[in-house]
Amino acid sequence: MNRIAVRTMVLTAALALAAPAAARAQMPAADIVKRSLDAFYAEGKDMQTRVSMSLMNAQGGERKRELTLLRKNMAAGGEQRYFMYFHAPPDVRGTTFLVWKYPGKDDDRWIYIPAIKLVRRIAASDKRSSFVGSDFTYEDVSGRDVSDETHTLLRQENLGDRPCYVIESHPVGNADYAKRTSWIDRERWVPLKEEYADARGRMTRVFTADKVEQIGGHWTVARRTMKNLTAGQHTVVLFQNVVYDQSLTDNLFTERTLREPPASVR
Amino acid sequence: MRFLIAAAAIAAAALAPAVASAAVDLGGFAQANYAIDVADPPCVDGGPCDVLLADQRVQLKAEGASEKGSSGYAAKVDLFYDSVAKRSDVEVREVFVDLTGAHASLRAGRQVVTWGVGDLLFTNDIFPKDWVAFFTGRPLEYLKIGSDAVKVDLHPKAFDAEIVLMPVFQADRYPTADKLHLPDPFPGLPRITEDKDASIENGEAALRLSRYVSDWGLSLYASRTFYRSPAMTLDSPTTPTAVLQFFPRLNTYGASATGSLLGGVASLEGALWDSGEDQSGSRYAVDNSTVKALAGYSYPLWKDATLGVQGYVEWMLDYSAYRATAPAGYPVKDEKRWTATTRITQLLRNQTVTGNLFAFWGLTEEDGLVIPSLRYAATDNVSVEVGANLFYGKANYTQFGALNEDDNVYTTLRYAF
Numbered sequence: 231m232n233r234i235a236v237r238t239m240v241l242t243a244a245l246a247l248a249a250p251a252a253a254r255a256q257m258p259a260a261d262i263v264k265r266s267l268d269a270f271y272a273e274g275k276d277m278q279t280r281v282s283m284s285l286m287n288a289q290g291g292e293r294k295r296e297l298t299l300l301r302k303n304m305a306a307g308g309e310q311r312y313f314m315y316f317h318a319p320p321d322v323r324g325t326t327f328l329v330w331k332y333p334g335k336d337d338d339r340w341i342y343i344p345a346i347k348l349v350r351r352i353a354a355s356d357k358r359s360s361f362v363g364s365d366f367t368y369e370d371v372s373g374r375d376v377s378d379e380t381h382t383l384l385r386q387e388n389l390g391d392r393p394c395y396v397i398e399s400h401p402v403g404n405a406d407y408a409k410r411t412s413w414i415d416r417e418r419w420v421p422l423k424e425e426y427a428d429a430r431g432r433m434t435r436v437f438t439a440d441k442v443e444q445i446g447g448h449w450t451v452a453r454r455t456m457k458n459l460t461a462g463q464h465t466v467v468l469f470q471n472v473v474y475d476q477s478l479t480d481n482l483f484t485e486r487t488l489r490e491p492p493a494s495v496r
Numbered sequence: 497m498r499f500l501i502a503a504a505a506i507a508a509a510a511l512a513p514a515v516a517s518a519a520v521d522l523g524g525f526a527q528a529n530y531a532i533d534v535a536d537p538p539c540v541d542g543g544p545c546d547v548l549l550a551d552q553r554v555q556l557k558a559e560g561a562s563e564k565g566s567s568g569y570a571a572k573v574d575l576f577y578d579s580v581a582k583r584s585d586v587e588v589r590e591v592f593v594d595l596t597g598a599h600a601s602l603r604a605g606r607q608v609v610t611w612g613v614g615d616l617l618f619t620n621d622i623f624p625k626d627w628v629a630f631f632t633g634r635p636l637e638y639l640k641i642g643s644d645a646v647k648v649d650l651h652p653k654a655f656d657a658e659i660v661l662m663p664v665f666q667a668d669r670y671p672t673a674d675k676l677h678l679p680d681p682f683p684g685l686p687r688i689t690e691d692k693d694a695s696i697e698n699g700e701a702a703l704r705l706s707r708y709v710s711d712w713g714l715s716l717y718a719s720r721t722f723y724r725s726p727a728m729t730l731d732s733p734t735t736p737t738a739v740l741q742f743f744p745r746l747n748t749y750g751a752s753a754t755g756s757l758l759g760g761v762a763s764l765e766g767a768l769w770d771s772g773e774d775q776s777g778s779r780y781a782v783d784n785s786t787v788k789a790l791a792g793y794s795y796p797l798w799k800d801a802t803l804g805v806q807g808y809v810e811w812m813l814d815y816s817a818y819r820a821t822a823p824a825g826y827p828v829k830d831e832k833r834w835t836a837t838t839r840i841t842q843l844l845r846n847q848t849v850t851g852n853l854f855a856f857w858g859l860t861e862e863d864g865l866v867i868p869s870l871r872y873a874a875t876d877n878v879s880v881e882v883g884a885n886l887f888y889g890k891a892n893y894t895q896f897g898a899l900n901e902d903d904n905v906y907t908t909l910r911y912a913f
Contacts, residue, residue: 285846293846293876319876320523320912330711336756338711345637348610351713355759356796363847406799463846485706485713486651490594490601493565496521 259381262395262414269419271373272310273448274474276302278495281469285364288462294318295362298495302478308333311483312372315495326488329354333375337368342488349488358406365435365456365465378402379410389413389422407434418442418449434460446474523913524556531632531885531906537677544675548904549632550579555589568594590642601649606642609660611704611717613754613763615839616854617808619788620717620750620767622702623660624724626669628676631865631885631899633906641666655707662700665692667743668724677901679892682730682739689726690742698722712755717767719748729781744782745772760795763806777814778821787811792837800843808835827893834859848873852883856896863889863896881908 283295296318302311312329316322324344331337337354357369379399386395394413401407407426414421424437441453450472457464482492531549539545553576561568572589592605611621618625629638644664650657671678692698702719726741750767766789774782789811794804812818815831822828836857843850850871857864869883884905889897 287846291875293848320525321873321877321879321910323521323523336759338756345635346610346640347608351613351754351756351761351763353760353794353796353802354756356799359796359800360847363843486649486656490596490649493561493563493568496561 259383259395259397260376262383263379263381263397263399263412264376266412266414266419266421267373267376269449270421270451272303272308273450274303274446276300276476276478277472277474278476278478279469279472281467283362283364283366284466286464286466293363295364300478300482300495302480302483308375310372311480313483313487313495315491324491326491328483328485328488329372330483331372334377337372340485340488347489349485364467365458365461365463366467370437370456384411386416387413392422393417394422415442415449420449420451434458440466445472448474520558520560522556522558524554525910525912526554527635527908527910528552529634529906529908531904533677533902533904534884535677535901535903537901540673540677543673544580544677547580548676548902549634549906551634552577552579561594566596568596570594588642599651603647603649604645606644607647608640608642609645609647609702610640611702611715613713613752613765613792614790614808615792615794615804615806615837616856617790617792617806617835617837619765619790620704620715620719620748620752622719622721622724622746622748624666624668627671628669631671631676631902632904633883633885633908635881635908635910641669655705658704658706660702662702662721663698664694665698665700665722665743666724667726670725671899676899678898681893682728682736685730685736685739688731688738688740690740692722692743710755712753715752717748717750717752719746721746721748723783727781727783744774746770747772750788757793760793763790763792765790777812777817780818780821780823780826784815784818785813787813794839797840800847802839802841804837804839804841806837808837809833810835827891830860833861858889858894858896861889861891861894861897863887863891863894865896865899877912879908879910879912881910882906 278298278300281297281299285293285295296316298315298317300313304310310331312331314327316325326342328340329337339352339354340349341352342349358367360366361368361371379401382398384396384398386393388394393416395416397412397414399410399412408429409427411425412421413423420439420442421437422439425433426435427433436457436459438455439451440455441451443450443452450469452469452472454467455464481487529549529551530547533544533546533548537546553574555572555574557570557572559568559570569592571591574587574589575584576587577584588606590606590608592603592607595602609623611623612618623643624641625639626641643660643662643666645660645662648659673680700719700721702717702721704715704717706713706715708714722743723746724743727744729740730736731738731740747770748767749770750765752763752765754761754763766787769786769788771783771785773779774784777784788809790806790808792804792806794802797803810833812829812831819828836859837855838857839852839854841850841852852869853867855864855866866886867883869881871879871881873879882905884903886903887896887899889900891897892900
């Protein structure tokens with residue numbers, strides 16, 4: 231094989247690799263973010279997982295939260311339902327939590343407190359408050375709308391061995407951050423890293439997807455970490471026993487299930 | 497009661513093979529709970545002194561369900577030592593079996609039922625409550641007393657229905673002179689309290705229908721029950737030898753609505769308390785029929801902080817008949833009794849610290865109760881709470897004014913497992 235032939239082959243291969251990337255590069259930043267939000271928060275028709283959260287404070291103390299999470303995407307664009315059953319810690323065991331999430335308006339949220347058999351509606355306008363005391367916010371758990379932020383594609387680069395889009399996003403309304411920089415996997419579409427910065431440009435929180443697995447044909451972040459740099463603490467979250475597309479029924483996401491959680495989640 | 501336990505035992509035996517195949521979920525807690533009266537009250541024979549509560553207990557919980565979830569059971573049993581009464585005992589808080597189908601479920605046994613949308617204001621929740629526990633700083637779950645009941649839930653498409661049948665009357669644990677410092681309108685007279693037997697005519701039933709309209713939760717309620725705090729009358733108006741306490745018939749009809757509004761949660765609830773034994777309003781001892789209504793709103797203030805406010809009114813019907821029959825020299829209630837409540841909750845330190853300030857403000861009766869509390873979850877298992885119940889009132893015959901000498905600070909230490 232002569233040198234020219236080799237050179238042609240290399241060039242052809244390079245072009246073949248580069249062409250789709252070039253085509254993707256023209257994808258508007260908002261579309262990339264939309265696709266990433268769908269991949270991260272809305273894969274499959276529905277999903278069930280056992281979530282283990284480990285909250286590590288600055289003093290090295292650890293708190294654990296164990297819950298079963300069900301999620302269903304409703305037919306209407308972007309509407310979702312979440313159901314959570316807490317296994318631990320002991321004083322919240324049996325507590326259930328239901329979220330009806332709507333694009334463009336506040337969620338409906340209900341909590342059931344088993345000790346007094348009470349279902350209570352809770353205010354949901356503060357999406358940036360902490361989820362069960364962790365470094366993740368409600369919004370980090372159930373997602374945001376693409377229109378909640380403006381997006382700019384900064385560049386493409388590898389993060390480790392994964393090719394990524396690097397996107398800068400700024401919240402449209404009031405938020406506890408001024409800028410979010412995300413590294414979105416160009417092929418799997420899940421975010422691999424997110425850096426949150428305040429108005430002075432100081433980094434406040436860093437999200438990393440530590441383990442990404444393909445489960446039932448869906449790329450899934452099986453282990454994630456949120457570092458809170460301001461407080462010097464972090465939270466590690468594991469998604470275990472992930473199952474997609476079980477055809478979860480609407481009945482699982484009702485007040486009845488809050489009071490009578492099915493055996494499959496307990 | 498015996499009937500219920502027998503029924504529950506038979507049901508449990510029938511379910512045992514199905515349930516045994518699934519894992520049993522065990523848990524519970526050990527807890528020490530103390531309340532000290534800080535109003536410096538006089539000590540009375542047969543009544544409390546400065547220690548209102550000194551309670552040590554272990555709660556054991558067990559629950560299980562069959563693999564398919566069509567049957568299950570739960571039990572919650574407390575073993576306690578009460579250092580004030582110097583007695584130990586076993587308290588069966590809850591024990592029930594469940595049968596669950598696609599469109600119906602049944603729960604039989606001792607169970608807690610909570611209805612309504614009010615925050616510590618109950619207009620349609622006619623189920624038994626322990627007000628002594630509430631006023632002496634015991635954890636909120638002890639405000640509710642289990643009912644020995646059969647509960648049927650029906651889930652046809654259009655709405656959910658809940659029917660609760662309670663064959664055995666259970667009174668509230670209302671404030672009594674052996675537990676709290678109370679003014680005595682009939683000094684020296686013994687109390688004789690009605691003991692309702694488990695006959696058909698003493699049975700109680702309650703019904704709730706609920707559904708969602710858009711994202712508003714709407715409910716209708718009805719019950720045939722009894723007042724759970726006693727009416728009082730003298731055995732003889734001229735030469736009394738005893739105070740007779742009895743629980744008159746009560747029928748209630750009500751409705752509630754709750755939903756999101758302007759970033760917060762709005763709640764509305766109302767009920768007619770139809771006094772079955774005082775239809776004309778002319779029996780002073782028995783409460784007149786009354787309309788009870790509340791409107792509430794809770795709103796997130798800032799990070800991990802929530803504000804809740806409620807307005808509440810009790811509107812006595814047949815007021816002129818009440819006025820006409822009120823004996824001379826007895827305190828007379830207003831036709832409308834207005835109350836407001838406020839709640840501020842702030843979570844701190846990764847939500848391990850909960851600061852809470854709840855207050856009842858008796859606008860009509862010029863009385864109230866302020867409950868500040870601070871809870872710290874030191875670990876996932878250990879929590880400690882300190883708080884206070886501070887009563888005030890112009891007159892000693894109003895709801896909170898009567899408890900003026902019961903201001904207390906309390907503490908709860910709990911290890912959950």
